[in-house]
Amino acid sequence: MYLKRITLLRDDISSFDRYPYSIPAISSLNELELTKSVTFFVGENGSGKSTLLEAIADKCDFHTAGGGRNNFYEVHAAEASLSEHIRLSWMPKLTNGFFLRAESFYQFATHIEEVDENGFKDYGGRSLHQQSHGESFLSLFLHRFKGKAIYLLDEPEAALSPARQLTFLRIMRDLTANKQAQFIIATHSPILLGYPEADIFSFDDGRISLTRYEETEHYQLTKYFLQHREKMLAELFADE
Numbered sequence: 001m002y003l004k005r006i007t008l009l010r011d012d013i014s015s016f017d018r019y020p021y022s023i024p025a026i027s028s029l030n031e032l033e034l035t036k037s038v039t040f041f042v043g044e045n046g047s048g049k050s051t052l053l054e055a056i057a058d059k060c061d062f063h064t065a066g067g068g069r070n071n072f073y074e075v076h077a078a079e080a081s082l083s084e085h086i087r088l089s090w091m092p093k094l095t096n097g098f099f100l101r102a103e104s105f106y107q108f109a110t111h112i113e114e115v116d117e118n119g120f121k122d123y124g125g126r127s128l129h130q131q132s133h134g135e136s137f138l139s140l141f142l143h144r145f146k147g148k149a150i151y152l153l154d155e156p157e158a159a160l161s162p163a164r165q166l167t168f169l170r171i172m173r174d175l176t177a178n179k180q181a182q183f184i185i186a187t188h189s190p191i192l193l194g195y196p197e198a199d200i201f202s203f204d205d206g207r208i209s210l211t212r213y214e215e216t217e218h219y220q221l222t223k224y225f226l227q228h229r230e231k232m233l234a235e236l237f238a239d240e
């Protein structure tokens with residue numbers, strides 16, 4: 001556990017009418033206390049999870065399109081103005097880590113292809129472009145992620161099969177042993193959210209609040225769908 005608190009410096013914000021401050025979950029944010037090695041951000045599409053995660057990444061000096069502190073490459077970088085108005089409280093301060101952004105991982109892989117001099121040691125011994133999307137994510141988790149570090153992951157499940165998501169849970173378990181690593185993960189995966197002893201922050205209903213696994217829509221909807229698939233589909237496809 002390294003990052004303990006995220007504070008929105010509300011007094012410095014001149015207007016909450018414009019993006020990103022206009023996002024309801026962000027506009028109502030004061031402080032988020034992080035107490036666990038694994039924290040999830042969950043919520044409907046567009047509720048502000050990536051916006052906050054990216055601001056944290058920017059504040060950590062990680063490349064906001066994905067990477068660590070030493071990854072410099074050109075990509076149409078998303079705006080990161082929220083980072084100007086948040087404060088991160090650390091104990092102790094940490095500089096090692098990685099921001100995974102599924103949508104710009106291809107550009108990150110190209111960057112590694114250009115700069116790597118170690119036979120892709122940090123990526124399982126093969127160029128990330130020669131690995132499938134899911135394989136390349138797992139290689140990153142298995143080989144580059146190590147030691148004391150903070151990992152900010154935006155929808156890591158995007159490339160992972162259900163079985164590989166379980167593998168990822170195990171990797172997280174190993175990396176957080178002895179409180180070595182800290183993860184903050186924006187996800188829609190009911191499998192990843194099932195990680196034990198994690199805090200889950202919901203971005204729904206215009207605020208960021210702690211919630212329980214079984215209370216997330218991801219859990220409830222998936223469970224209901226699996227148990228009542230035919231009924232649900234019949235209702236979904238019914239003519240008006």
Ligand SMILES: Nc1ncnc2c1ncn2[C@@H]1O[C@H](COP(=O)(O)OP(=O)(O)OP(=O)(O)O)[C@@H](O)[C@H]1O
Binds near residue numbers: 044051186
């Ligand atoms: N550059 C931008 N300018 C204006 N609005 C933006 C910009 N980027 C994102 N938004 C808006 O901000 C809101 C929050 O977006 P964000 O990407 O943080 O959502 P999210 O919770 O991560 O969603 P998802 O689950 O779909 O990834 C959305 O309504 C989005 O349309």
